Amino acid sequence: MEELDVTPCTEADTSARTLRYALSIVSDGIWDWDIRSNHVTRSPSWYVMLGYDPDSLPENVATWHEIIHPEDFGRVMFAFDAYVQGRSGVYREEYRCRCLDGNYLWVSDHGRFFEFDDDGKPTRMIGAHRNVHERKLAELALQEKNHELHQLNLSLELLVQTRTEALREANQALAEQAAVALRLSEIDPLTQIANRRRFEHQLHAEWQRLQRHGHGCSLMMFDLDHFKRINDSLGHQAGDRVLVAVAEVVRRRLREEDCFARWGGEEFIVLLPETACEAARELAERLRLSLRRADISLPTQLTASFSVTAMRPGEDLMVMLRRLDDGLYRAKRQRDCIVTC
Numbered sequence: 001m002e003e004l005d006v007t008p009c010t011e012a013d014t015s016a017r018t019l020r021y022a023l024s025i026v027s028d029g030i031w032d033w034d035i036r037s038n039h040v041t042r043s044p045s046w047y048v049m050l051g052y053d054p055d056s057l058p059e060n061v062a063t064w065h066e067i068i069h070p071e072d073f074g075r076v077m078f079a080f081d082a083y084v085q086g087r088s089g090v091y092r093e094e095y096r097c098r099c100l101d102g103n104y105l106w107v108s109d110h111g112r113f114f115e116f117d118d119d120g121k122p123t124r125m126i127g128a129h130r131n132v133h134e135r136k137l138a139e140l141a142l143q144e145k146n147h148e149l150h151q152l153n154l155s156l157e158l159l160v161q162t163r164t165e166a167l168r169e170a171n172q173a174l175a176e177q178a179a180v181a182l183r184l185s186e187i188d189p190l191t192q193i194a195n196r197r198r199f200e201h202q203l204h205a206e207w208q209r210l211q212r213h214g215h216g217c218s219l220m221m222f223d224l225d226h227f228k229r230i231n232d233s234l235g236h237q238a239g240d241r242v243l244v245a246v247a248e249v250v251r252r253r254l255r256e257e258d259c260f261a262r263w264g265g266e267e268f269i270v271l272l273p274e275t276a277c278e279a280a281r282e283l284a285e286r287l288r289l290s291l292r293r294a295d296i297s298l299p300t301q302l303t304a305s306f307s308v309t310a311m312r313p314g315e316d317l318m319v320m321l322r323r324l325d326d327g328l329y330r331a332k333r334q335r336d337c338i339v340t341c
């Protein structure tokens, strides 16, 4: 703290001295700038704060400029000029000052105009430095930690985002694979129409619908006649091609909502929702003729035998399938015909 000067003086000197003394209580160094002469008086404590001997540096503004850290210089000058030129009402900055040993000390600097000429132009400015080094280092360390934490959060968020995306893609791929697997498990590999498993699933659903709403539905089963002869005379591969062609001929004549499946061997079955028995029989007739006319290069005429029945509410599914099978059995005795049962 500045020592109390008790020598007698004028009233103005007394008030300046009082001010400096008061400032020395709340600060670590005082500066007093006579703007007209550019002379700067610095308190002994100001020199001590930076490790210099009192009054060992030139008493002008250049001394201040020289000890400000180059990285802080621009910011400090901007704030100082803003106050001096009236663009800002306060001058208060924190920056690093070079000490005698070459190290830098963080200080806070707060100054105000103190005297003015008759035109109101400032002629004197007085200010106080405080050593805020420890607090500033702690603050900077905290900022650094916050920054690291923020970066860590960002990379964690990115990681979670990437993992979530990868998981979503893996789930989607799995769902697609499961859908493909399910489709494959319900398709006859040779003819690419539904297999027995798919048909039974559809049939059960339709049967339940019938129990609830009583909507009419018919079933049709057909079997190629003398198919063994085709295999025996032309070979198994030719037999396969005939099965594929038959499936294609029939499939093209059915509706989207019909379920057409390979029941086994050379036997096929069709579920015809919302179809009365008479309409199913008419369809069977059209299919019978289509197969006869189909462009399947065979030395003998290709024919098929059909059985048609209507689903009856309350009737057991197995009983109904047996009735359809019995009908086909009867049709096969005659061949190339349709039995309604």
Ligand SMILES: Nc1nc2c(ncn2[C@@H]2O[C@H](COP(=O)(O)OP(=O)(O)OP(=O)(O)O)[C@@H](O)[C@H]2O)c(=O)[nH]1
Binding pocket: 190, 223, 224, 225, 226, 227, 228, 229, 231, 235, 236, 237, 238, 239, 240, 243, 264, 265, 266, 332
């Ligand atoms: N090429 C081929 N032949 C099959 C396939 N599945 C079953 N078969 C053959 O179909 C023939 C069925 O013979 P059968 O049950 O005697 O029937 P069919 O010769 O048509 O005689 P009917 O039905 O009484 O007119 C057998 O020769 C089986 O080997 C297949 O996927 N491909």
